Amino acid sequence: MDYSSLWLNWQPINEPPAFMSGICARVHSASGKAALRELQEGFAAMTGRRPADTAAGACLCITETDAEDESYAFIREGETLRLEGGARGLVFGAFDLLRGLALGKREFDGASAPRYSVRMLDHWDNMDGSIERGYAGRSFFFEDDRILNGPRIRDYARLLASCGLNGCCINNVNVKAEAVRLLTPDHWPALAELAKTLAEYGIKLWLSVSFAAPMELGGLDTADPLDEAVCRWWEETTAALYKAVPNLGGFLVKADSEGRPGPFTYGRTQAEGANMLARALAKQGGKLLWRCFVYNCTQDWRDTKTDRARAQCDHFAPLDGQFDDNVLLQIKNGPVDFQVREPVSPLLGRLEHTNSIIEFQITQEYTGQQKHLCYLIPMFKDILDFRLCHRAENDSVAETVSAVCAVSNMGRDYNWTGHDLAGANLYGFGRLSWDPALSAEEIAREFIRLALGDDERIIAEVLPMLMRSREVYEQYTAPLGIGWMVNPGHHYGPNPDGYEYDRWGTYHRATNTAIGVERGPNGTGYTEQYRKPLSDMYADVASCPEELLLFFHRVNYDYVMRDGRTLIQRIYDDHFAGYEAAEEFAQSWDRLEGLLPEDLFSRVQERFAEQLRSAREWRDIINSWFYRRSGIPDIHGRELY
Ligand code: GCU
16 A cells, blocks of 8 residues: 555454454445444454354444434443444444554443534645645645545545544635536536545535636626526536535635635625525535635735734624524634634634534644644644633533534645644544544544554653644744744745735734734724633733733733743743754654654654754744844843844
8 A cells, every 4th residue: 555544553452352253234325334344354453353244142233223313322232242323323433443442442332423513624635636735745636637536535534434524625715727617517427436435434525616606617797696697506506516426515615715706796795695605505405614714815014903813703793693504604713824822713702693613724834834743632622622701601612613624634645644643633633523522632642552553662752742742833933822923925934024014914013122913902902802701811911821922912022921031031931942842852753763663763753853953943033033123132141143
């Protein structure tokens, strides 16, 4: 195989339970059969013997029921174990059983159901085979404007299902070039084949579509959502597409965002635009994912009134309740754009009568591009656990959103994710999507044991580094929530003024005495978008969480932090400490030589070498830039340039 099996690399286990010696199956659907095949192959790999096809003696009995949902149940009957569920439930149940066995679990009992019914990956793949913000090789879905299929897609579906996911949107939200034509019959036979491969593992196929498709494809002179011909075009196109390609989840739309067409062109609201598409989809049982990443991307840097962080709430909060039931507003986890540290998007707490789907980014656009180690699951956990205070209880983000998605970090590389340890972000996102109550550490431990090897020495080195990695990345890059400070365009490496005089609305506004944008009531008023008491907590420098200080406030360099250090000293210290931690990571990894497959060991070793080089560059450029701005030396006299 020219790609790794990541966490589906079943190894022989100790003391296999008696039920593993045989399987008795009552399955009929393609998914039921896929579940059976996984169990047969998994048991064989773990025990060294193919399970007998039997109902006699201790065995695993799997029974497919008519249930439409994704739940499943284990029932113990003496030495026999029963697994019951609908077609899709059996797939998730089979992988749950295999994972449990591989991790040493021997008793299985009780039912399981996913927290969300939509748990998906968004691929930003283009049909020419390139991937926007992709750091793991080219697309495995597309090449030369064609749709690919085959064993790798099947293994992709297995990977998704085995960690709990059930959907993928295969094409970039920026729908351009050939991708516009995914809505034409030319591509439907290939799409139908792809959808079938995915469906076997309970994965639904979703498509990003262009809001201007009626003009781009339908020969109409408008895409106005209130125009009858436009509505009819979408209705007919959607109906024909669903007929040709069953197993579609629906559409994902980036409208009126970064140059993409949308309802604003026609003076219509985001709700009018979304509902028109949602109605065409509703007739087919489909859903519409409508992105809220709507902001002015042609700002003049001298304009200090406009605050990009406010944009999504300003646009969407007043429309709460105006969206059809099959619309999910897709909201990035933070108000700006996937920085290593941002507050939780206030829009999440402002929708009482509208469905939402939170969007995370596991492709590491701003978090080291899969060259740096950055385990994102602790951050996702903090976000999911964050209480939005829009109601007295059950007000966490996890309890508020109706679905979850993440921008994919996968590509055609041997290890799927570029950095072998970045597989933990994919695995972890899937696990959380099924059960947001799992802890980041539990998930990391599972990933290490399944993907790297069940050896205490490996866990002892890799677990602490995964758990610290995000904080370390944060320390040597842009400080305390200020964000951005990256090279424009590709977003890798430091450049403190890279976006400062550009049109994207991401400014730090540093002078020789102070830095940051004041977002309290006396500033842009962004803090008012949160519910009380959050708005008060963020508004006051004294109660604002320090890790977000520069996101919310404009502060002098000699501002005294809670531990007595000045802001500038904290910035210097973090950058030196972050670099040292990156050095420790590289040393820690070196100690694993001989315990891991040679190719995996050296691939990751190379990544750590690049992380170190880049962390040094970040440290020196950021620290020196602050030193030159402020004129304040490091009290410890370390080297600044
Ligand atoms: C970021 C990213 C783009 C992407 C956009 C989006 O701005 O850099 O590549 O298209 O987010 O989420 O739509």
